[in-house]
Amino acid sequence: MHSPNWTRLQKALAVEAERDYPDLMGNEYRFSEFLCLSFGKPPSNIPIGERRRWQEMAMRFAVYPQLERSERQHLVADARNFLSQQQKLSETPTEPPEPKLPRTKTLVSSTTKSYARSATSLEQPLSQVIEIGRNSRYLERLGLATVRDLLFYYPRNHLDYARQVTIAHLVPGETVTIIGTVKSCKCFTSPKKKQLTIFELVIQDLTGKIRLNHFLTGNRYSSRAWQERYKRQYPIGSVVAASGLVKQQKYGFTLEKPEIEVLDSHGDSIESIKIGRILPVYALTEGVPADSVRKAVIATLPVAKQIKDPLPATIRKQYGLIKLRDAIANIHFPDHQEILAHARRRLVFDEFFYLQLGFLERRQQFKQTQTSATFNPQGEIIQRFSAEILPFQLTNAQKRVINEILQDLSSSTPMNRLVQGDVGSGKTIVAVFAVLAAIQSGYQAALMAPTEVLAEQHYRKLVSWFNLLHLPVELLTGSTKTAKRREIHSQLETGELPLLVGTHALIQDPVNFYKLGLVVIDEQHRFGVQQRARLLAKGQSPHVLTMTATPIPRTLALTLHGDLDVSQIDELPPGRQAIQTKALTGKQRSQVYDLIRREIAQRRQAYVIFPLIEESEKLDVRAAVEEHQRLSEVIFPEFKVGLLHGRMSSADKDAALNAFRDNQTQIIVSTTVIEVGVDVPNATVMLIENAERFGLSQLHQLRGRVGRGSHKSFCFLMSSSTNQDSQQRLAVLEQSQDGFFISEMDMRFRGPGEVLGTRQSGLPDFALASLVEDQEVLNLARNAAEKIMLADQNLCGFPSLKKELAVRYQRMLGSDILT
Structure with missing residues (x-):
């Protein structure tokens, strides 16, 4: 269960105040970034209403x-008071005393006797279980x-109807069970809609009344x-139990889509599989009733005791x-x-472990491979190089990474290293040293990039x-001509x-190397595992260097690159x-x-970026093709305005980019084809239209196309959205230039698959685990796995x-691991 480090948070706030609110830089994050991330992870045991307050505080620090200094002072003071209140809440529960209400029958124990005769083994077909039939x-x-x-079909969520409260203590957003006496019951056809029947039940307990509705x-x-x-079914004076999500309505509280059961008296136990308990919610498909799955699970629960635990x-x-x-x-x-x-912690641990x-194991096997x-x-x-x-002095970070790579290359074990670096950190020059090491040792090298624009960019730089x-x-x-091929x-x-240097053509063509010793893959997450494997197969266990300009949080790196040296x-x-x-x-566009x-x-020079190529009927966005015409003819007729998008021919793309590089066009209107790799140091302005349509990591990549020279540069995120989430996301870009912090926030906003630019990104298929919520468990699982491998590399003893x-492992990663 997640619990904040109260002392660390309060200390950070105190030091910031003592230093007069400079937004201090820590070992890993700035003060504001640390607070934004910390408040973005509220304690897991607090009510929904309080969670919202934590998220609001996170966005204030964004x-x-x-x-201004005075505003920072107020925010820090608010945060210190807020944390003090929340710590007291977590240490001293302020929930009202639970009323003495009927007990809900325990399913796990009660079904053991009832169904022991039917479900007999884990491998028994469900059709042969009497209660399922x-x-x-x-x-x-x-x-x-x-x-x-x-049994291994886990619920995707749970509704907590086990919390039984009195009507006076209902809180919007919580799922609860209430017990009361029926005061009135109506069932009638809507006067406005003849097809609609309204069922209205008013129940009362010692603390108040509530009206419940069903619409049929x-x-x-x-x-x-x-x-x-x-x-x-609900006579006046009868006692009922009702479970549901508390909603605030015009005339008071109600329960949304309530589940209702009539009891004989206030002392009766609740028989329902739904009411008064923590109710599992399963992923379903059309035509599959939720209760059919729940009843089937209940029928098979006793067999869970046969499950053997492989974990030591x-x-x-x-x-x-x-267990x-x-x-x-x-x-x-x-x-x-x-x-x-x-239960969830154990099963999440297993998924990560x-x-x-x-x-x-794959890393160990790779290291046991020998390369010539x-x-x-x-x-x-x-x-000589x-x-x-x-052309410039290497940074200490570049020197360190080059040394790590050269050390790998001097070994008889094939290198399998990932280089991560923020936009503009200089990854290409690091790869050059690896390539030169291969060439001077008598080997060939291949560099594969995901797009022609990026491959062309690398080629130009390397040729020079x-x-x-x-x-x-x-x-x-x-687009390489046949004769040249x-x-x-x-x-x-x-x-x-x-x-x-090339794109997918390196693996699609009948390309045969004389002596391939090094493979460099840029923006490697854009290639599938099979594509990477096909390039590696063109050599005999060549060294592999992969690079990415998309900084990703450590949790995401572990789940994608756990077998690599990073x-x-x-x-x-x-x-x-x-x-x-x-x-x-x-309104600020003219400025x-x-x-x-x-x-x-x-x-x-300037970039103007659009999310789509042509006007979409579904999305209200400006299209690059149409806007290019408007900007060149109406807004900037005195300048040359170029156009670049993914549907242009390779020759037209090259012409557009070359004209922009040579300052023959002062403005280039483009889609995200320029996201990675385009290097024009003279460009100082980037205007991104409909910025709310992009992810934070993608916006950060786009922003990295400016600021590459010695001149002050600007990035403007144009948005017409009034959505609060969109505004909060863009505020993160305003705040930070740190790609790792931005990707962490992007993962919280949109999920890990979207951070990588595609849902088909090779992410493992987790049933329960969340890379956002379960980071602590992931680290523990990695630690446990390392201990097991250290004790027994071949797992012979396990x-x-x-x-x-x-x-x-195969289930989580699919067929990718077979390549």
Whole structure:
């Protein structure tokens, strides 16, 4: 269960106040970033209403850098008071005393005797379980065939109807159960809609009254006879239990879509599988009733005791984990929130643990592979490049990462390293040292990029340096002419061509290397595992260097790259200025246009970015093609305005980019095709239209196209959205230039799949685990997996663990692990 470090938070606030509110820089984050992240993770045991207050405080700190000193002072004081209140709340529960209400029957224990005769084994077909019978056809639609399948089909959520409160203590947004006496009951056809029948029940307890409604659509409910029969179920004076989500209405509180059960008296136990308990909510498909799944689970719960736990008892004890069979039983129908939390924690741990164990096993297997490509990192070519050609001084971070790479390359074990670096941190030059090490050792290298624009960018930069070393470089993309392709293929096979830069064409073409020793993959998350594997197969266990300019949080890195060695370039080159970033509305557009004119008057250039190529009927966005015409003819007729988008031919893209690089066009209107790789140091202004349509990480990448020279640069986020979430997201960009912090916030706002730019990003398929909420458990699972591998690399001493790993790891990563 997540609990804040109260002392650390209060200390951070106190130090910031003592230093007169400068937004201090800590070891990892700025003060404002640390507070924003901390408040973004409220304690898990607080009411929904309080969670909203934590999120609001997080967003206030998102704009802390833009505040005046007096505003910062007020915010810090508010935060200190807020934390003091919340700490008292967490330590001294202020909930009203629970009324003495009927007990809800415990399903896990009560079903054991009732159903022991029918569900007998984990591998028993569901169709043979007496209590399920023909309902097994519903479960088949969910891919569930056996008792084991069903028990491991975890709920996607739970409704907590176990919390029984009096009517006076209802809080909007909470799910509760109330007990009361029926004071009135009506069932009638709506006077405005003849197809709509309204059921209205008023119940009362010692603290107040509440009105509950059901709305029923259909002719069968319009019959007076049906309505009278329905009313007779709830006679005046009878005692009922009702569960649901508390909602605030015009005339007071109510329960949304309440579940209602009539009791014999106030002392009776509640028999329902829904009311008064923590109710599991399962992912369903069309035509599958929720109650059919719940009843089937209840029928099979006794068999959970047969589940064998492959996790060693020492690991369970060390990390405070309950047994697997207890976790399975209580993830479905727990008696209370505490046991549900323990069940979920164990099952989340398992998901992370087997993934990390699989990564570590794959990493171990990779390290046991031998490569013939052992490089000499101290050769003449690298020395010449460093002494005569390198156009700038390397940062300490670049030097550190280069040394890590060269050390890997001198080993007989193939390198498998990921280099992460923020926009503009200088990853390309790091890759150049690896490439030169390969070439001077008599090997060839391949550099694969996801787009022609990025491949072309790399090619241009490498040619300018390698020509001075008299080393040939070629570019192979989908638009390379046939004759040129043949020439490249021939030079590769003879070994004349030491370096080939390209896109997917590197693996789609019949490309055969003479002696491939190094593979460099840029923006590697944009390639599938199979695509990367096909490129590696063109050599004999070549060294692999992957790079990404999309900084990702550690939790996401562990779940994507747990089998890689990771280097981080965490330092920008000296002289790089922060990009002034501002979120604006359409009313301020003319001010941006004026600034663009002033910058161009000083021979600077500007980007204007749009999310779509053509006007969409569904999305109210400005289209790049139409806006290019308007900007060039109406707004900036005195300047040359270029156009760049993904549907243009390769030749037209090159022409547009070259014209912009050479300052023949002062403004370029583009889609996100320029997101990564385009390097025009003279560009100082970026205007992003409909910025709310982009993710934070993508906006950060786009912003990185300016600020690459010595001049002050600007990024304007134009948005017409009044949505509070959109405004809060853009405020993060205004606040921070730190790509890792931005990606962390992006993951919280939109989820990990979207941070990577695509839902098909190779993320594991977790049933329960959340990379946002379960970071602590992920770190524990990684630690446990490392201990297991350290004790027994081949898992020979853990046969059941090894068997479970084979099943789980493949299920989470799909067929990717087979490549």
